[in-house]
Each structure stands twice: as C-alpha cells, then as structure tokens.
Amino acid sequence: MAELKLGKYTVETGEDGYxxxxxxxxxxxxxxxxxxxxxxxxxxxxxxxxxxLQKDYKEKGSIPTIRRLKKVGGIDTKELYKLFPEGPVKKAARIAGLPKPKSCV
Amino acid sequence: MADKIKKVSIVCSKGSLEGIYPALIMANGARMEGIEASVFFTFFGLDAITKKKMKKIKVATVGNPAMGIPTLIGALPGMSLMATKMMMKKMDELDIPSIPEFIELLSDAGAKLYACKASVDMFGLKESDFCDQVDSVLTVGEFYELSSGAEIIFT
Known part of the structure; x- marks a missing residue:
C-alpha cells in the first residue's frame, strides 16, 4: 500500500501507482x-x-479491451491512441481511478 | 532495474492460426505498453496479410501433438475447420479479434506491418495481394535497418 499526493488530495494506491x-x-x-x-x-x-471505462468496469468487473472500447464503446482505436499515447488503456484506467488492466489484448 | 524495452521487431514465419496469433498478440501488447512495434511477415506467415488467405487461417490438427488428436483423426476432412471454429469461439469470448480484425487493430494502434521480399518473390505475390494495412515489402537487410535498437522476436 502506498499513498500518492495529487494537488490538494492524498489518495491510496498500490505499488503500481493505481x-x-x-x-x-x-x-x-x-x-x-x-x-x-x-x-x-x-x-x-x-x-x-x-x-x-468506469461504467464498463462497474458492470463487468474488468477493464474493457481495446476491441471492446471500439465495439461497445464506439471509441475508434486510432483516436484512442491519439488521446492516450503510449499505453492507452493503462493510462486511461489509471486516470479513471481503476485497477491496472490485466488483459493481454 | 534494467531499461524498459522501447522497440520490438517481430518475425511471423508460420501460417497456421496458432503460428500467427502469438506474433499479433505480442505486437499489439507492445503497442498497449507504449512500445514501438513492427511485424515482418515471412514464408507462410504472409498468409496473415494476404487478402485471399487471411480470413481462412486454420489450426494445424496434424503433426500437432499438443492438440491431443491422433494424426490420423486430425487428417479427416473438416477436423481442422472444426478445431479452428472452436478456438475462434473461445477467443471471441476473450475479446481476441479474428486475424483480419487484428491486423486492422494493429495498424490503428500504430504498429508497422511488412512483407518479406524473398517470400513475396518465392510465392509470386504482388503488393496488391496484400491487405491495405501492410506498409511495404522489405528485404531482410531493410528489416534489420529499421530494427535498429529493437528487440527481435522470432515466432
């Protein structure tokens, strides 16, 4: 267990920073x-x-894959990589306050 | 801790379903981690990017002891198709895309896809035989050049 200071807030995180x-x-x-x-x-x-991500995580209990983001969420893959360069799902999940994604795809 | 991997070059040399997927999954996984990724398709691996073949990739049910199917039974008509369908269904449940969809996903994710010149010549293929996502046909020398600084992975 670790803590992370973000602006005026301090939040609990795992060793991975999520x-x-x-x-x-x-x-x-x-x-x-x-x-x-x-x-x-x-x-x-x-x-x-x-x-x-937050909605789908709540419903399914896991972080959606890039394929699901496209098929269910209607989020274009190219656009996704532009919005969150260098590791889109990992970054977006961390920003969303969710755990680190565990899927390989 | 050692430096993070920044770049990978993956060689896809096999044309069976179980031969192609590892290369695609590793390339996509690299992009998902922010790692630069190129895939070099060679020999039967070219089937994964050949328009006429990419939708028809099958599991090898013969000469594949891990399948648990005796070779003679694996050779029966329809066995390979059946095994492929079963595997594809399972993969779909896990949100693993089909091969054509995967190639599109890789391209959208910014991975580079190349065809090996020696194999292209050997099979008598043309650039127009490949799907649109293929960046170019490369010689092995060009492949090494663009792999400068990359980890090379052979599958």
Missing part, C-alpha cells in the same frame, strides 16, 4: 493523474473514454 480506493476518486484527481501521464488537459473526448 488507486485502490474508488471512493477517493474525483475529477480533479483525474486531472492530476493525467498530468503525471503527460496528458496536459482532459478534453470531452478523454472523458468519454474515462467514463466508458
């Missing part, structure tokens, strides 16, 4: 994590991905 207590998550925290992930600003397109 939040472990979803109740602590809020949009300001998401903005702070995004900065750590080299994403300057969360646009409505970013939020669309983040909100889909």
């Amino acid at each position: 939040m472990t207590n979803p109740d602590q998550w809020n949009k300001e925290i998401a903005e702070e994590i995004a900065k750590q992930e080299n994403i300057k600003e969360l646009t409505p397109d970013h939020w669309n991905v983040i909100e889909f």
Whole structure:
C-alpha cells in the first residue's frame, strides 16, 4: 500500500501507482493523474473514454479491451491512441481511478 | 532495474492460426505498453496479410501433438475447420479479434506491418495481394535497418 499526493488530495494506491480506493476518486484527481501521464488537459473526448471505462468496469468487473472500447464503446482505436499515447488503456484506467488492466489484448 | 524495452521487431514465419496469433498478440501488447512495434511477415506467415488467405487461417490438427488428436483423426476432412471454429469461439469470448480484425487493430494502434521480399518473390505475390494495412515489402537487410535498437522476436 502506498499513498500518492495529487494537488490538494492524498489518495491510496498500490505499488503500481493505481488507486485502490474508488471512493477517493474525483475529477480533479483525474486531472492530476493525467498530468503525471503527460496528458496536459482532459478534453470531452478523454472523458468519454474515462467514463466508458468506469461504467464498463462497474458492470463487468474488468477493464474493457481495446476491441471492446471500439465495439461497445464506439471509441475508434486510432483516436484512442491519439488521446492516450503510449499505453492507452493503462493510462486511461489509471486516470479513471481503476485497477491496472490485466488483459493481454 | 534494467531499461524498459522501447522497440520490438517481430518475425511471423508460420501460417497456421496458432503460428500467427502469438506474433499479433505480442505486437499489439507492445503497442498497449507504449512500445514501438513492427511485424515482418515471412514464408507462410504472409498468409496473415494476404487478402485471399487471411480470413481462412486454420489450426494445424496434424503433426500437432499438443492438440491431443491422433494424426490420423486430425487428417479427416473438416477436423481442422472444426478445431479452428472452436478456438475462434473461445477467443471471441476473450475479446481476441479474428486475424483480419487484428491486423486492422494493429495498424490503428500504430504498429508497422511488412512483407518479406524473398517470400513475396518465392510465392509470386504482388503488393496488391496484400491487405491495405501492410506498409511495404522489405528485404531482410531493410528489416534489420529499421530494427535498429529493437528487440527481435522470432515466432
């Protein structure tokens, strides 16, 4: 268990830097994590991905794959990589306050 | 801790379902980790990017002891198709795309896809025989050049 200081908040995280207590998550925290992930600003397109991840995680209990983001969430893969360069699902899940994705695809 | 892997070049040399998937999954997995990825398709691996063949890739049920099917039974008509269908169904449940869909996913993810020139010449193929996602036909020398600084993985 570790702690991460984000702006005026301190959140609980695992050793991997992913939040472990979803109740602590809020949009300001998401903005702070995004900065750590080299994403300057969360646009409505970013939020669309983040909100889909949260909704799908709640329903399915796992982080959706890129294929599911496209098929169910209607999020284009090219666009996804543009929004969250260098590891889109990993980054988006961390910003969304979700656990680290475990799927290989 | 050692430096992170920044770049991979994956050689896909086999044309069976179980031969092609590892290359595609590793390339896609690399992109998902922010690692630069190229796939070099050679010999029967070219089937994965050949328009006429990419939708018809099958599991090898003969000469594949891990399947648990005796060779003589594996050779019966329809066995390979049946095994392929079963495997594809399972993969679909796990959200693993079919081969044509996977090639599109890789391309959208920014992976580079190349065909090996020696194999292209040997099979008498043309650039137009390949799906649109293929970047170009490369000689092995060009492949090494663009793999500078990459980990090379042979499958």
